[in-house]
Amino acid sequence: xxxxxxxxxxxxxxxxxxxxxxxxxxxxxxxxxxxxxxxxxxxxxxxxxxxxxxxxxxxxxxxxxxxxxxxxxxxxxxxxxxxxxxxxxxxxxxxxxxxxxxxxxxxxxxxxxxxxxxxxxxxxxxxxxxxxxxxxxxxxxxxxxxxxxxxxxxxxxxxxxxxxxxxxxxxxxxxxxxxxxxxxxxxxxxxxxxxxxxxxxxxxxxxxxxxxxxxxxxxxxxxxxxxxxxxxxxxxxxxxxxxxxxxxxxxxxxxxxxxxxxxxxxxxxxxxxxxxxxxxxxxxxxxxxxxxxxxxxxxxxxxxxxxxxxxxxxxxxxxxxxxxxxxxxxxxxxxxxxxxxxxxxxxxxxxxxxxxxxxxxxxxxxxxxxxxxxxxxxxxxxxxxxxxxxxxxxxxxxxxxxxxxxxxxxxxxxxxxxxxxxxxxxxxxxxxxxxxxxxxxxxxxxxxxxxxxxxxxxxxx
Numbered sequence: 001x002x003x004x005x006x007x008x009x010x011x012x013x014x015x016x017x018x019x020x021x022x023x024x025x026x027x028x029x030x031x032x033x034x035x036x037x038x039x040x041x042x043x044x045x046x047x048x049x050x051x052x053x054x055x056x057x058x059x060x061x062x063x064x065x066x067x068x069x070x071x072x073x074x075x076x077x078x079x080x081x082x083x084x085x086x087x088x089x090x091x092x093x094x095x096x097x098x099x100x101x102x103x104x105x106x107x108x109x110x111x112x113x114x115x116x117x118x119x120x121x122x123x124x125x126x127x128x129x130x131x132x133x134x135x136x137x138x139x140x141x142x143x144x145x146x147x148x149x150x151x152x153x154x155x156x157x158x159x160x161x162x163x164x165x166x167x168x169x170x171x172x173x174x175x176x177x178x179x180x181x182x183x184x185x186x187x188x189x190x191x192x193x194x195x196x197x198x199x200x201x202x203x204x205x206x207x208x209x210x211x212x213x214x215x216x217x218x219x220x221x222x223x224x225x226x227x228x229x230x231x232x233x234x235x236x237x238x239x240x241x242x243x244x245x246x247x248x249x250x251x252x253x254x255x256x257x258x259x260x261x262x263x264x265x266x267x268x269x270x271x272x273x274x275x276x277x278x279x280x281x282x283x284x285x286x287x288x289x290x291x292x293x294x295x296x297x298x299x300x301x302x303x304x305x306x307x308x309x310x311x312x313x314x315x316x317x318x319x320x321x322x323x324x325x326x327x328x329x330x331x332x333x334x335x336x337x338x339x340x341x342x343x344x345x346x347x348x349x350x351x352x353x354x355x356x357x358x359x360x361x362x363x364x365x366x367x368x369x370x371x372x373x374x375x376x377x378x379x380x381x382x383x384x385x386x387x388x389x390x391x392x393x394x395x396x397x398x399x400x401x402x403x404x405x406x407x408x409x410x411x412x413x414x415x416x417x418x419x420x421x422x423x424x425x426x427x428x429x430x431x432x433x434x435x436x437x438x439x440x441x442x443x444x445x446x447x448x449x450x451x452x453x454x455x456x457x458x459x460x461x
Contacts, residue, residue, distance in 0.1 A: 007219070010046070010216075013046050013050075013131075014046055014049045014050045014053055015050075015053070015134075015137075015138075016131060016134035016135065017046055017047065017050035017130060017131055017134055018050035018051065018053050018054040018056075018134065018138060019054075019133075019134035019135075019136065019137070019138040020129075020130040020131055020132070020133040020134030021034070021047075021050060021051060021054065021056065021078075021130055021134075022054050022056070022138055023133055023134065023138075024125065024129070024130050024133045025077070025078050025102050025104075025125075025130075027054070027056050027077055027078070028056075028077075029054055029055035029056060029140060029144035030055045030144060030150075032056045032057070032077035032078075033056065033057040033058070033059050033074070033076045033077055033154070034047075034051055034056060034057070034058055034059065034076055034077060034078045034079065034080060035059045035061075035070065035071075035076040035078075035079045035080070036048065036058050036059065036060050036061075036080055036204070037061075037067075037079060037080065037081040037082060037085060037089065037230060038080055038081070038082050038106060038229070038230070039082055039229045039230070039231060040202050040203045040204070040208075040224040040228065040229045041106070043106045043127060044203055045203065045212055047080055047127075048060075048153065048203075048209070052146060052152050052153065052171070053146065054138065054140065054144075054146075055140070055144050055145065055146045055150060056077075057151050057152075057153060057154055058152075058153045058154075059074060059076055059153070059154045059155075059156070060153060060154070060155050060156065060203075060204045060205075060209075061155075061156045061157075061204065061230070062155070062156065062157040062158065062202075062204055062205055062350070063158065063230065064230050064231075065158065065162065066156050066157075066158060066164050067092070068092075069156075069164040070156050070164065071092075073164075074154070074156075074166070077102075078101065078102040078103070078104060079101065079102070079103050079104070080103075080104045080106065080127070081103055081104070081105055081106070082105075082106055082107060082230075082231060083105050083106060083107025083108050083109065084107065084231060085230075085231055086103070086105055086107075086109070086113050086124075087112070087113060087116070089103070090103075090113060090116045090117065090120065090122065091116075093120065093122055094116070094119075094120045094122075100121055100122070100123070101122050101123070102122075102123045102125060103117075103122060103123065103124050103125065104125050104126075104127050104130055105124055105125065105126055105127060106127045107127075109124055109126060146171055147171070148170065148171050148172040148175070149170050149171075149172060150170060150171060151168045151169070151170055152169050152170055152171045152173065152174050153168070153169055153209075154166055154167070154168045154169075154423065155167050155168075155169065155205070155206050155350065155420070157205070157350040159438070160438065160454055165350070165422065166422070166423040167206070167350060167351050167420040167421065167422050167423065168420055168421050168423055169206060169353055169420040169421075170420075170421075172417060173353055173417065173418055173419070173420055174209070174210065174213060174353055174418075176353075176354065176389040176416070176417035176418040177206075177210035177213065177214075177352075177353035177354035177389070177418040178210065178213050178214045178217050178354075179388060179389060179418075180210075180354035180355065180387050180388040180389040180390065180418050181210060181211065181214045181354055181355075182214070183358065183387065183388045184319075184321050184344045184346060184355070184358055184361065185253075185319050185342070185344070185361060186319070186342055186361050186362060189318065189319070191214070191218040191220055191253065192218060192219075192220065193218060193219035193220060194220075194252075195218065195220040195221065195252045195253050196220065196221040196222075196223075196249055196250060196251045196252050196253070196316070197211070197214075197215045197220050197221065197222045197223070197251060197252075197253045197254075197255070198223050198224075198225065198245055198246060198249050198251035198253070198254055198255070198256075199211045199212070199222070199223070199224050199225065199255040200224075200225045200228060200242060200255060200256045200257055200260060200324070201224075201228070201255055201323070201324065202224065202228045202229045202230075203224065203229075204229055204230060205350070206350060206351075206352065206353040206420065207323065207348045207352070207353060207354070207355070208224070209353065210353040210354050210418075211255050212224075220253070221249075223245070223248075223249045223251075225242055225245040226244075226245065242256060242260045242263070242264065243263075243264070243267070243312070246264070246312070246313045246314065247313045250313050250315075250316055251316070251317065252316050252317060252318050252319070253317075253318070253319050253320075253321075254317065254319075254320045254321070255321045255323070256320065256321075256322060257322065257323070257324040257325050258322045258324075258325055258326065258327040258328065258331075258345075259325060261320060261322055261335050261339075261343070262328065262331045262334070262335065264312065264314065264338070264339075265331070265334045265335040265337075265338035265339060266334065266338075267312055268305070268308045268309055268311075268312055268314065268338040268339070269308070269334060269337070269338050271307075271308035271311050271312070272304050272305050272307075272308040272338075275303070275304045277300075277303060277304050278304055280300075281300035281303070281304040281305065282337065284298075284300050285298070285300055285301075285305075285337045285340075286333060286337065289333060289336055289337070289364060292364050294336065294340060294341075294342065294362065294364060295340060296309075296339075296340035296341065301340060305337075305338070305340070308338075309338075309339075314339065317339060317341055318341050318342075319341055319342050319343075319344075319361060320335075320339060320341060320342070320343045320344070321343075321344045321346055322343065322344070322345050322346065323345075323346040323347065323348045323355060324348060326380055326381070326451075327345055327380075327381045329379065329380070329381050332381070336364070342361030342362050343361065344358055344359055344360070344361040344384075345358070345359040345381060345382075345383050345384065346358040346359075346383065346384075346387070347383040347384075347449075347451055349414070349437055349439075351414065351419055351420055351422065351435055351437065352390060352414065352416070352418050352419045352420065353418050353420065354387055354388075354389060354390065354418040355387040355390075356386065356387060356390045356392060356414050356416075356419075356437070357383040357384050357385065357386060357387060357390075357392065357449050357451070358383065358384045358385075358387040359382065359383055359384030359448070360384065363384070380450050380451070380452065381450070382444060382448035382449060382450050383448070383449060383450070383451060384448050384449070385447045385448055385449065386449075389416050389417045389418040390414060390415075390416035390418060390419060391414065391415050391416050392412060392413065392414050392441075392449070393412075393413050393434070394408055394409065394410035394411065394412060394413070394441060394443060395410050395411050395413055395430070396410040396411045397409065397410040398410075407442045407443060407444050407445070408442070408443050409440065409441065409442040409443075409452065410440065410441070411436060411437075411439075411440060411455045412436075412437045412439045412440065412441040412449075412451070412455070413430060413434040413435060413436055413437065414434070414435055414437050415432075415433045415434050415435060419435065422435065436455070437455075438454060438455055439451055439453070439454060439455055440452050440453050440454065440455045
């Protein structure tokens with residue numbers, strides 16, 4: 001579903017919705033919290049912004065397996081829920097005897113749900129009723145207005161063994177994330193209001209939320225790939241396609257996982273192979289890449305590759321950011337030739353609303369294979385230096401390894417203005433605000449990092 005709105009209309013919607021939340025639910029600024037159980041949608045984005053503007057803390061979870069632990073350790077003042085998950089949630093809340101809790105429902109409320117709510121004492125309120133009840137200014141006191149260091153949201157995620165972890169982000173953290181994300185694009189071609197951004201990262205995650213805020217800041221169009229949020233099921237897999245999302249939005253900017261970019265690039269090249277000039281065009285494009293040149297306006301692009309990009313709705317594409325999983329070194333040439341746009345590789349983490357490491361979008365110092373084959377290199381691709389707004393360092397580095405001339409490797413620590421604050425007692429910070437990422441990395445002589453695996457830690461520093 002797509003909405004067209006202006007900044008003024010969006011601000012008015014946020015103000016009205018925030019007033020409705022506080023009045024209808026009797027929420028207390030700086031004290032109440034609201035759990036978000038929504039698909040990625042316009043309602044999700046406006047609800048988060050409206051709550052935070054009233055100093056009410058939104059709580060997000062990265063997947064539904066975290067719902068039970070979150071309800072136990074951080075019971076919310078209210079829950080905003082998608083209608084298709086309402087029956088399941090009502091049954092769960094009835095078992096936990098949550099009488100009096102407010103559920104704000106996005107979508108239709110059927111008779112069975114109303115009957116269930118009457119038996120359990122749980123209040124069901126349509127999301128549209130909240131919006132309608134928000135007429136007139138809220139008139140928060142000066143003490144209740146949010147400041148840069150106030151909590152914007154609390155995000156729950158699962159660690160490597162599935163245990164719930166929580167991190168809180170301030171308004172300053174989210175603002176810094178927008179600034180940091182701007183560095184993922186070439187200075188000569190920054191984001192603008194004419195861009196159309198497509199993201200494969202749910203707004204239930206800090207990074208996904210940061211991408212959405214970046215689109216708002218730039219005034220760009222924004223959409224999220226369907227079926228990547230909380231309520232993804234096996235039956236959704238047929239629709240869970242980046243191809244369908246691209247065909248619908250015709251993006252100029254892509255935030256995708258490396259495997260999705262690989263699939264897109266392979267499809268473009270498979271179509272381009274229909275030209276008898278394909279082999280020659282590939283060799284010429286590869287030669288240009290090896291010389292550090294990246295362009296999609298060459299004669300080879302116009303004759304061989306452009307029609308293939310048009311077929312897959314990539315003709316307007318001008319920049320790509322990959323994140324969420326390691327990149328396959330053997331596919332870098334394929335992706336660069338197929339798209340012929342800058343590609344930034346980012347390394348993201350639940351503790352940060354922006355990438356903690358990111359390569360330059362025009363960095364062509366990659367592991368290009370000698371031919372167009374798919375020979376896989378065991379040496380991982382670097383993910384660049386520390387991203388803006390983030391500091392990183394390695395601890396536990398072996399002096400013997402350095403003396404032997406090897407690159408330093410150790411546990412990766414992070415801190416910075418886009419990095420949140422853990423609220424889990426088991427996460428022990430290092431001195432001076434350094435936080436363990438739970439990962440190991442190598443730093444190369446040019447300042448770029450390679451993430452090489454998980455870091456086992458059983459005790460604090």
